[in-house]
Amino acid sequence: MPFTVAIIGRPNVGKSTLFNRLAGKRLAIVHDMPGVTRDRRQGRASLLGMEFEVVDTAGFEDSGGDSIEARMRHQTDMAVEEADVALLLIDARAGVTPLDRHFADHLRKLPTPVILVANKCEGKAGMPGLYEAYGLGMGEPVAVSAEHGEGMYELFEALRDHAIKAGALTEDGEDPEVEVPEEGEEFEGPDPSRPLTMAIVGRPNVGKSTLGNQLLGQDRLLTGPEAGLTRDAIAVEWEHKGRRVKLVDTAGLRKKAQIYDAIEKLSVGNTIETIRMSELVVLVMDAAAILDKQDLTIARLVVEEGRALVIAINKWDVVEDPQTALKRLKDRLETSLPQAKGVATVTLSALTGRGVERLMDSVLETWTLWNRRIPTAQLNRWLEEMIERHPPPALPGGRRYKIRYMTQAKARPPTFVLFATRPEQLPESYTRYLVNGLREHFKMPGVPIRLYVRGGKNPYAEKDG
DSSP, X not given: OOOEEEEEOSXXXXXXXXXXXXXXXXXXXXXXXXXXXOSOEEEEEEEXXXXXXXXXXXXXXXXXXXXXXXXXXXXXXXXXXXXXXXXXXXXXXTOOOHHHHHHHHHHHTSXXXXXXXXXXXXXXXXXXXXXXXXXGSSSSOEXXXXXXXXXXXXXXXXXXXXXXXXTSSOTTSOOTTSOOOXXXXXXXXXXXXXXXXXXXXXXXTSSHHHHHHHHHTSOOSOXXXXXXXXXXXXXXEEEETTEEEEEEEOXXXXXXXXXXXXXXXXHHHHHHHHHHHOSEEEEEXXXXXXXXXXXXXXXXXXXXXXOEEEEEEEOGGGOSXXXXXXXXXXXXXXXXXXXXXXXXXXXXXXXXXXXXXXXHHHHHHHHHHHTOOOOHHHHHHHHHHHHXXXXXXXXXXXXXXXXXXXXXXXXXXXXXXXXXXXXXXXXXHHHHHHHHHHHHHTTOTTSOOEEEEEOOOOTTHHHHO
């Protein structure tokens, strides 16, 4: 049986949001209205390379008899009994409620171990609720933001011992089912039979649908001078140089403060969800207003979701000073989007088709980098050079910080795990140094790179000795 984690808590504390975060895709419906989830939902999850089954449950409610709520409660109890560990989720912004206390008492009587998780801890608003959670007597709460992906390393550490006990991790922190590749061994590439999912996004009326029609070679998507013609995300499959591509045209994204129409609100939600479900995103900008605040917001969302990004500057044929415009774009990207340094930028005219072929070349090149895997032996030779060139800072008392080794946990985006002593004490500036080195040495411009630091022993120590 796989290592199983059940997410439980009263209604509307963010259980389905955390479930989707761990599953890496939107499998469960998320809404502010309590009680949306009724049945148990199970999915495959991954957290810093640790694979497990995660179960989303209905909100804990104090109900009896044969009501729907009572039957939902029975399903949740069953999920807890069958799990290796349960995550009791509370809403830190709302603080600890009487219902939270009631179910904490209930869970203490069950044999399944429970980890207390305080959700919605982004910013300062959740801090009082986080401190209040200590009063539940369930140990130190793990502070997370399921919506923003914060606190995932701390959640991994909280689950670690339970995963080892269930056989999902070995003592040194490695997934026993994942074989560390030997030097020279090739990683399996992306499945060529599956289409590349590419979303076209941007502000309203920048030419997204016109660009889509140029790529498809037909007037498949509705276009016109009116902003907001596209409402639903429209997916169309076609083939480019032998590679199947699923192109998704989306509704324009405006600032929240400018959205009043209910349908537009739904369209914007649909667009954001399309970004999350895509592999690569083409962000279309108008050459007359390159990389304004809303463009940057969209670009950051794409990178934070771990999607590959290519920037297309449309209406380039009417730009009077191309060199100045390109320099301004490059400067803004370097200062405002350092987490995707070197992102591919293509100038084009969607109306005439000029530059569109170069766009698809950049798309395929960026997508290949996003799928890249680097053998562990290669990584560690590079790591030794980086440490020799610039050692990590000394710990208090003058002791040296020991970095043991690095491995790639997954691709899409390239995600690496660095094993070291006292991982929580490695400065963020040093991890940035390593990420920049990875990007430069292994030639991965423009794709988001994830680097997590974990404690653990070097599995190569015995081989080297």
